Amino acid sequence: xxxxxxxxxxxxxxxxxxxxxxxxxxxxxxxxxxxxxxxxxxxxxxxxxxxxxxxxxxxxxxxxxxxxxxxxxxxxxxxxxxxxxxxxxxxxxxxxxxxxxxxxxxxxxxxxxxxxxxxxxxxxxxxxxxxxxxxxxxxxxxxxx
Amino acid sequence: xxxxxxxxxxxxxxxxxxxxxxxxxxxxxxxxxxxxxxxxxxxxxxxxxxxxxxxxxxxxxxxxxxxxxxxxxxxxxxxxxxxxxxxxxxxxxxxxxxxxxxxxxxxxxxxxxxxxxxxxxxxxxxxxxxxxxxxxxxx
Numbered sequence: 001x002x003x004x005x006x007x008x009x010x011x012x013x014x015x016x017x018x019x020x021x022x023x024x025x026x027x028x029x030x031x032x033x034x035x036x037x038x039x040x041x042x043x044x045x046x047x048x049x050x051x052x053x054x055x056x057x058x059x060x061x062x063x064x065x066x067x068x069x070x071x072x073x074x075x076x077x078x079x080x081x082x083x084x085x086x087x088x089x090x091x092x093x094x095x096x097x098x099x100x101x102x103x104x105x106x107x108x109x110x111x112x113x114x115x116x117x118x119x120x121x122x123x124x125x126x127x128x129x130x131x132x133x134x135x136x137x138x139x140x141x142x143x144x145x
Numbered sequence: 146x147x148x149x150x151x152x153x154x155x156x157x158x159x160x161x162x163x164x165x166x167x168x169x170x171x172x173x174x175x176x177x178x179x180x181x182x183x184x185x186x187x188x189x190x191x192x193x194x195x196x197x198x199x200x201x202x203x204x205x206x207x208x209x210x211x212x213x214x215x216x217x218x219x220x221x222x223x224x225x226x227x228x229x230x231x232x233x234x235x236x237x238x239x240x241x242x243x244x245x246x247x248x249x250x251x252x253x254x255x256x257x258x259x260x261x262x263x264x265x266x267x268x269x270x271x272x273x274x275x276x277x278x279x280x281x282x283x284x
Contacts (some may be wrong), residue, residue, distance in 0.1 A: 004180040009162055013182040016161020017189025023154035024190070025197040030146035032214050035154065037243040056147035059229055060245045061237075062166035064155015065164060069252060076159055078249055079167040080256065081240045091246075091260045093235030095267020098243060100275050101228025102216070105242040106154075108229075110185060114194035114230040115215070121220050123229040125230040128173075130233025138238065 004144035024111050027057065036107020037061070081136075101127070146209055149216040158248045166240025174239055224275050 011091075024035035024048040031053050041055055043049040069076055082090065101123055105113060108127075112120020162168045162182055171180035206212055236242050239260075241249070246264055249257045 002154070002196065004171055004178040007168065007180045007182070010185050013161045013188045015185035015192075015194045016157045016159070016163065017243055018209060019153055019157030019160065020186065021190040021193030021197070023150045023157060023186065024172050024194050024270045025201060026153065027150040028207065028213070028215050029201045029204075030150070030154045030208045030210070032210040032212055033147075034214070035150065038221060038268060041247075042272050044274060045265075045269050050203065053147040058157040058247060060148045060151020060153075060217050061155040061158075061244065062151075062251050063207040064152045065159040065248045066161070066251050067152065068159045068213060076252055077162070077165040077168070078253060079165060080168045081170045086238055088260065088263055090235040090239035090241070091263035092267040093231045093241065094209075094239065094246070095235075095264040095269075096271035096274070097230070097232025097235055097267070097270045099228065099271025101242045103276070104232060104244070105236075106244050110190040110194055111282055112216075113187075113191045116195075116199055119219060119221055119225060122213055123225055126226055126229035127233035127236060131173045131237035134174055134234050134237025135170055136176055136228075139170075139177055139257070 020106070020110055021114075024106070034107055034111045035066075035118050036103050038104040038124060039102070039107050090116075097127075154244065155248050157190075158244055161189075162254070163245050166245075166246045169236070169240035169242075169245075172239075224278050228275075230273065 027035045033053065035057075035142055043054055044051060065076055080087065094104075101108075102122060103120065107118040108123040113124060120143050158164055163186060168180060168182065171178070172183040178228070241260070243264060246257060246261050250261055
């Protein structure tokens with residue numbers, strides 16, 4: 001195993017992760033809801049679900065990075081790794097997959113694992129494994145060009 | 146309150162490096178030149194949440210809602226496995242999961258607008274599909 005020391009950011013990533021954990025706790029403490037982005041988003045399409053807290057949370061998620069950009073004045077790194085039909089096909093898989101699987105990296109990964117949910121553990125192992133295989137195929141198998 | 150949580154989440158994603166698909170891809174590339182940073186994001190988020198959750202749950206109700214709405218520990222079923230597998234492929238290809246899609250939306254609207262719209266379309270289809278699968282199991 002070769003570590004990429006140049007891009008390794010343990011402190012910033014740990015700090016960011018702690019903030020993500022605090023955000024999840026704060027949402028649970030105040031609204032009693034799980035901080036799962038795919039679930040919060042998909043609830044917008046369901047007639048019987050309350051919408052206001054969802055829109056407020058999602059609005060905050062949109063604004064947070066903009067806030068950092070405004071304060072620091074430095075562009076936030078965001079380099080795409082695919083384009084064209086692969087990129088947009090991936091968007092559809094992310095949407096349909098997280099809806100069917102009842103959660104994404106935040107809901108299963110941060111919140112589910114913290115509650116020791118067996119379902120979430122299985123979900124995280126499944127999507128991590130598939131994502132690692134996918135990146136391997138794209139980067140190292142010669143199939144990804 | 147949800148707005149504050151969302152802002153903290155968005156700030157956390159930004160500081161953690163989660164908004165950068167090339168960094169996500171570098172984390173998933175464990176057989177290449179590996180960037181383990183995102184393991185630290187997960188560790189920080191899960192540990193803080195797991196410890197704090199015990200304290201939050203000492204209350205019988207949340208501060209501003211009638212009750213806690215927690216997913217039941219239902220069985221591991223086919224939609225969970227199939228959905229998570231599809232999500233993993235999409236995440237691997239794009240380096241984007243739903244949170245960072247939103248976090249990037251205002252910073253890179255021209256690149257992320259259509260992507261976010263397709264994610265929402267996928268969520269809508271997946272939600273309908275899941276309801277149909279659950280209904281057919283009950284019938």
